Amino acid sequence: MQTSNISAPIAKRDPKILVTHGDQRIDDYFWLKEREDPEVLAYLNAENAYTEAVMANTKEFRETLYTEMVARFKQDDQSVPYFENGYWYQNRFEEGAEYPFHTRKKGTQDAAEEIILNVPEMAKPHSYFAIGSKSVSFDNRYLAFGEDTVSRRIYTIKLRDLETGEFLADEIPNTTGAAIWAKDNQHFFYTAKDPQTLRGYKIFRHKLGTSAEADIEVFHEADETFDVGVGISKSKKFIVIASQQTITGEYLYLDAATPEEAFTIFAPRVRGLEYDIDHFGDRFYVRTNLDAKNFRLMYCGEDQTTQEHWQELIPHRADVLFENMEFFQDYYVISERKAGITQLWIRTWSGQNEHYIPFEEEAYLAYVGINPESDTELLRIGYQSLTTPNSTFDYNMQTKTFALLKEEPVLGGFNKENYRSERVFVTARDGAQVPMSIVYHRDFVKDGKQPLLLYAYGSYGYSMEPYFSSARLSLLDRGFAYAIAHIRGGEEMGRHWYDTGKLLEKKNTFHDFIDCAEWLIANHYTYSGNLYAMGGSAGGLLMGAVVNFRPDLWKAIVASVPFVDVVTTMLDDTIPLTTFEYDEWGNPNEEEYYHYMKSYSPYDNVEAKDYPAMLVTTGLHDSQVQYWEPAKWVAKLRLLKTDQNPLLLHTNMEAGHGGASGRFARLKETAREWAFVLDLAGKVSSEE
Incomplete structure (x- = not known):
């Protein structure tokens, strides 16, 4: 030098x-x-x-x-497919390509491949190109996705008719890129970014076939210390708006079958109170720091969601940080951290066969992967360490057995x-x-x-x-x-x-x-x-x-x-x-x-x-x-x-x-x- x-x-x-x-x-x-x-x-x-x-x-x-x-990359590589609502979804790279094809197959992995996004072709005119979130309508016909060609994480939401292959005229600029579909397959919700600060600050409802100017504002977060986003519960029953700052949260929810109705506040914001929600079965589940520095798990009914109705499922533990949750028909999975390392705790609604997933290495990263389907005993997890490449497993929560689906190849x-x-x-x-x-x-x-x-x-x-x-x-x-x-x-x-x-x-x-x-x-x-x-x-x-x-x-x-x-x-x-x-x-x-x-x-x-x-x-x-x-x-x-x-x-x-x-x-x-x-x-x- x-x-x-x-x-x-x-x-x-x-x-x-x-x-x-x-x-x-x-x-x-x-x-x-x-x-x-x-x-x-x-x-x-x-x-x-x-x-x-x-x-x-x-x-x-x-x-x-x-x-x-x-040279360490397997260039013609592909992700492990996951099953959602009748289709197997996967990304795959071709030799020498910078960007992947986003694909799906109907019913079985032996079915014909359908390319839902040809990203190598889409990226050609741009020096920078990124696909944000992707979301398919409930009837599997429409794909909404975010596209960023500048690298300021300001996405334009675009739509594609997966039956005809045509891109729709609907385009919505200045968003976070995520679109959350309602069950009528005609409406979706998205987050708009403040053009100056780039803060997620408004939630809009869009109807297919209309312009962005006609979209309906359903929520405005006026407090500049909060950031807002929109998602959907694991049960797919409720669309949820999350408004959060560093130490405070607030959620609103709406039945996904009635997108033109008003959202309901889940529990009013209280400074210093953090909570996250999900819905499964006939209950809401609440991860919260209410009287619990390391968080605990609560639950409540669909019509009684304010703080006084929360009941405890997993208590606070001083030596364990409760980080996340995933729900299944017979099981629920808790991601927690102890002494710096993530643990995955398998719990059953019946109280039987509860256990931690065992991992052999002293230091590692284990995490819950993509699990859109709930009626299964298989938990998709990821695992890696300083010496072990990223690996994807299906873990059978009943038999406590691992099936290795892929270890990232290192050539x-x-x-x-x-x-x-x-x-x-x-x-x-x-x-x-x-x-x-x-x-x-x-x-x-x-x-x-x-x-x-x-x-x-x-x-x-x-x-x-x-x-x-x-x-x-x-x-x-x-x-x-x-x-x-x-x-x-x-x-x-x-x-x-x-x-x-x-x-x-x-x-x-x-x-x-x-x-x-x-x-x-x-x-x-x-x-x-x-x-x-x-x-x-x-x-x-x-x-x-x-x-x-x-x-x-x-x-x-x-x-x-x-x-x-x-x-x-x-x-x-x-x-x-x-x-x-x-x-x-x-x-x-x-x-x-x-x-x-x-x-x-x-x-x-x-x-x-x-x-x-x-x-x-x-x-x-x-x-x-x-x-x-x-x-x-x-x-x-x-x-x-x-x-x-x-x-x-x-x-x-x-x-x-x-x-x-x-x-x-x-x-x-x-x-x-x-x-x-x-x-x-x-x-x-x-x-x-």
Whole structure:
């Protein structure tokens, strides 16, 4: 990697004074927010050119990595089919294709294939293309689906007549992409997005053959801290509207057979009361935190749904987080988390034959898959671990037996026996026990000298699982260990794990990550001269914070679509997600929260000091973390940092938060990230 003879772009400084609660901040790069300004685009393109120039020595190596990762894919692959309402549904890829065909077969898997969406053909005119939710009408005739061609997660709902193959004239822009059919096969409900903030804020009813302008608004969520969506119960009897914020929820419901009637509030919102509902048989089931930090399961009748009518089915447990539920004719399945690992608990309505599904590995990810049919003893589940590729099983809840339907093929000589994984607990500075998952090649030597990449997220209560990645093998096979720190801010250890990693306790997230890094060094997995860190989105905030707190600890940082300008973003309620997230980060219009988030906001805490090498990535059309946050951060770092380490910004000018849309195209982005750390670890020159 060469920087000494290449001039880095220098963003112009145009100071803007920002004053809040009498506190003054000066933002030299506020002007980078102007997305359409030719000067902004020129700067981003100059940064891209600089990144390419600095990484020129890795160009062939990146292609090697990309080819290697693609070669692990079975290109003519297909998903495991699932049965719903008389049809078997499946996605399949053809050789070399970036996008799949969406198909179905009537009655049996031996029936003729019907292509319901030819995504390779649909994607041809677009540099980015994504299909959102798909929904088939009850009579199996009409398909509604969401289409995004910009990568801002703003979907246009389109319809196809599956009998004639014709696409209908009905098109509905600015939605979440999900359409929920009523039983008359003529109406469906959808969520509209606020054009400015992109918040789901209205629910509409659409009738086939009419224009979007004629759609009927059935619900408007006026509270800007709530986000709204629409779905259908497992029983298919009720359409449900969910209006939720970080710590509060409210549901409304409507009989799917009477779509033109009004929705009924299930239980009025109460701040701090969270609940989710489903319906099965003649009851509603309620997952709630009512007097239950880790949630419990309640039930009530169809006509008596308010809180005073809820009766307990599964009580609260202090050491178990109740996460989800799935209902069948004779069984119901509870997804719960204990000591950071998901457990699947099979329960029966009769009280007989209850048990947990046994899994052999110490650390793994198990989850309930697609189970649209209820009159069955078979539970579709997914399973993977750091060393086991994603696998799909049918688990017989009566006989307690597994039928493996598919293990994702990993070509190129992959053998899971060549890799080792560990699950350890790190004592954080305040005594908390932080889980950490580690994987490496069996030849990895714990001599304190080897390269290691430490990854984490740590926000929104999102638990980071010990998942399998075939792309990660390109690191492990070159001597890297890879560790996932399950830090506070997620929910791995229960609801308290989330509560003590947000708002005025957010710094626990950063301290946990640093403490995990120091544990890895103390236990001879690596040393600071060969320790790399990576995180994306809110995990990019983590990267920005730890690189300010402990820049000496890292050889390099990879920050993907990083949320780094916390104070300015959270003060701007026109930006997508801001108002919805006050209960995550705090509302800086309140002085206490303002000063706390300013104390860790990466952009506000850049200093004149040495920083490690850094690769920062973003997308011009990102709807979640606007591109200007990482762009401003890099500009300020380049102005103030006192080292000569590489500082690179790459902006995908055609994509958003999730990066490229094709199954292979996104691997080019991974190849860039892997090449960056492998080059710094001295693993590139040896291969050239």
